[in-house]
Amino acid sequence: SSGGFVESIVEDLATSMMKFHPRGMRIGIIYEKLASGLAPDSIRSFRDQQYRWSKGAFELFPKYLKTFGKLTWSQRFDYLATIVWYLIGITTIFSLIFPFLNSIGIFFLYYNSLIEYLIIVVGLTLMQYFLYSVPLFIVTKSFRKTAKAQATGLVVIKMYTKALIDTILGINSRYKVTDKINYKSKILRTIIRTRDILLLALLNILAIIFSLIYNVRGRYIVIGWSIYNLLWIIAGVYSIYKDAWRNGNKYMFEIEFYGSNENEATELLYTYRNGYNVEFIDCSGNRYKCKIIDLTLRKNTNYNGTMILRET
Incomplete structure (x- = not known):
């Protein structure tokens, strides 16, 4: 007997990392259906759930360091990958505001040639895309569902970032359970809850306008990056609003x-x-x-x- 769960927002992850694996125990899967749960049925509940999971993962990092020596190398990698994955929130936000910052003269990226830019930036972008999409495709077995999951993931990047900041500052937010009812996501309410995504879209549109009007350094790269961002934003917003219309009617x-x-x-x-x-x-x-x-x-x-x- 292994006893009870470790008290944590992500109790399953915490228990296996701090209790089961350090003791050399193996975790198996029971394929029999023991219970059925509901997935989030609205943007609000989806964000609440993802905030809860990401904050729980970030809070687990100090405990991961303490149990590091008791884990195998594969377990160390798996747990670390699970925790740092939620950093995708802040990295995605930086990627989305990068063109705008360049268009107003705040430069973070310096390169000597187009070839150097393609190797460094485009190479890293493609690597990130495939590392993220391949596991999703293995689960969904569908290119359409994989692309949709990536696009709608824009909804929660703010919550991942908020969870990181709250964890660093030691801020405890009120615990919210995922809604178990059908929540009517009307179009107006959806617009309000996706205003941060719409703001990021506006910044990328402004980046294109500023690059065309003013002699911005690397203007074509800035424009291309903005268009790339906007395509993902449009795909995500379309998917969200389409589901909101169906669920609301x-x-x-x-x-x-x-x-x-x-x-x-x-x-x-x-x-x-x-x-x-x-x-x-x-x-x-x-x-x-x-x-x-x-x-x-x-x-x-x-x-x-x-x-x-x-x-x-």
Whole structure:
């Protein structure tokens, strides 16, 4: 017996790093479905979740240093990679504001030729892209889903950065549990919550304008970098707003199925699936609760209810 979990925001990561692996224990995977949870259903809850995870990871770093000697080299690398991955927030923000800073005369990058620039900057950018996208593609097995995940990741870069700053300054934020209800992300509310992304887009547009009007050093590189940033921002905003429109105007109700086993409940579920998108949201015992979303209805529909089907 290994005892209880280590008290932490990221208790699973902390427990394995501080308790299981230092003792030489192996962690296995149980493929049986033991519990079902809900993913964040709104931009607000998604940001809250990612802030919680990133802050918990940053706070774990001093403890990682203490247990470093008790871990294998592969474990050391895995845990360090997990923690520092959240630095992608602040590095992405720097990448997005870099063209604007150059356009107003604040230079961080010096190069002697276009070839040198291509080797250093473009090479590092492509390496970062592939290192980030390959693991995602392995999980999603889809180029479209991989690109969408990268684009919508712009939503949380602010939260990763805030978590880093809060950890350094020792600021404790109020704990927020991920919403377990369908939160209606209307377009206006979505605009308000993505205003930081829109601000970054504006800075890149200004960088292009300033580079065209004034004789900015390396103007074509600044313009190219700004266009590259804007393409990712447009992809992310499109994906976010598209999902917000669908989630804000959909017909949804829940059905609870009672069967002797999951296969039986699933078969009963498919009987009522025609024209619907079905998702399991809770399975416990012989009770199977499913969320049914009618994708054919869009406007002027706001219905939530529960229908109980009992097997005879």
